[in-house]
Amino acid sequence: MQQIDDEAGTEQDAAATRKAFDDALAAVAADPTDEAAAQRLADVAARVKGTAAPSRAEDFDISVDVERAGQLLLRGQSEQAELVLRRYLAGRPNDPEAMRLMAKIAADFGFLEDSIKILRRSLEINAERVLNWIDLAKSLHQQARKSDTPEHIDEAIVAIDRAIALDPTNEEAVAYKAALYVQVRKLEAGQATFKELLDVHPDTSTGWMNYSYLLKTLGKFGESVAGYRAAVGVEPTNGGAWWGMANLKRARFFDHDIDAMLAALPRLPNDHARVAMNFALATAYDQRKDYESASRHLRDGNALRLKMHPHDIDAMRSGSDELIATYTPQFFKKRAGQGNPSKAPIFVVSMPRSGSTLVEQILASHPAIEGTEELFAIQQLQGEITERQQAKSAEAALKRTDLGDLDALGARYLELTAFHRSTDRPHFTDKNPGNWRQSGLIHTILPNAKIVDIRRNPLDCCLANYAQHFSWGVNYSYGIEEMASFYREYLRVMRHFDTVMPGVVHRVIYEDLIEDLEGEVRKLLDFLEVEFDERCLRFFETDRPVHTPSAEQVRQPINKAGFGRWQKYKPWLGELEDALGSAVEDWRR
Missing domain, CATH: 4.10.810 (Virus Scaffolding Protein; Chain A)
Incomplete structure (x- = not known):
């Protein structure tokens, strides 16, 4: 009793x-x-641990050899694990757990078809294996991304649903299903699945963090702040969640937050978490107007991230040299009249943190223009061209490409972007800041496409990048000299394209757009050859998912919050001005 x-x-x-x-x-x-x-x-949140529903325990025996192979995999010793598994499977070829681990090794080495085949066979032997269904979903998802085969996504969802049917409270399965929905842009389904996850696992810090990012994307900023606070309340050492909250303009840091972050900093599990925590602390001190402390944490976070992912300044310059040497007036004259005639794409290029998301939101508010998101179709196409021509660079590959193939390359781009379109509007945006380097390729294969370059004052732009912890890539932004060098290369290359492709690129100066929204929007729409529409001036009323760090700003009226921010940090980051050199004054042209 x-x-x-x-x-x-x-x-x-x-x-x-x-x-x-x-x-x-x-x-x-x-x-x-x-x-x-x-x-x-x-x-x-600190007391909510232990209230989660338990997952179903898998009821099967694991042999000593299979357990040893699993331990080897955890230590990253895949080759040794494979040898152990092969010897074991020679005598017991139908062991589902051994097959699952072998499939994991195959997937890790990129043999996804083999991984899928092994997992399917293991589930024919025992269809009750939750982990095998989860791993099958993961391999199918990876195959879909690798081979551009959307049908594998549907199969992955079926597989993960089988796992959840067997164990409805399995945290890994439900979390993966939610993430899968978000990645394929079924955002409402993703939101519903995250709610299911957090209802039975309120103590999953990672789950709250990922859900909060989705809420931000959907424009639910208050709920997003609450979710991030739940994540750090459950696990104060979740540096990514602290940074996620810092990346929300509506979030406010209080004394107890800074105390919690400083206490967690020495206990963080890895450098990734330390980087994120330093960026979050920088934001917290910035809110306090303690720019000296903010600068110190920016330096610490940036230095660590740059050490983890260095940027090669010389390689960047060499790449710019090759671009300039390739895209000459003679290059374009030889290819005149070639390429795909589509007028649908509107490319928005820039340095990051320069207003590209704002321009995209303005354009997406026009009834003739569909706003998509940050697309990587041009990069994928560039890789395909380079591989097909077995060239060392995309520029070398494009020079070898037959003129008659340029139309097909443009069509391939349209095929790659079709997945991201959901309306029949005649135009769509492809907003990826880094595509400024691909402007020559774009004009070669899609000569009627429009290119819009949004440019921001270099000091404010570079500071905004230096203060931003990006999810991945953008490695040049984590060093003062690297950032300044990249900005100078951006100017050099875009000035070259202005010379050899006159009239192809329309430039919007961010500061001018803020000062005279209607005037700049009218000029932009004239360039795009669409009628002026008042809705473009009320862009903040447009309801659409926004996946970039500027998700909040573009849902608010125009403001000058970022103007002159550099001046607050100049006493502690003054070398940025010297590193930019003449670009400080001569950046508009």
């Missing part, structure tokens, strides 16, 4: 904790600037 009473009391306590947790989440979502609400959520 005592045991029954204890269990009932435990359940009541858990229910009370969950209700307090839900109430605290709602309070922060309603007002992200409420310090008392934030503190309550931190307190109750």
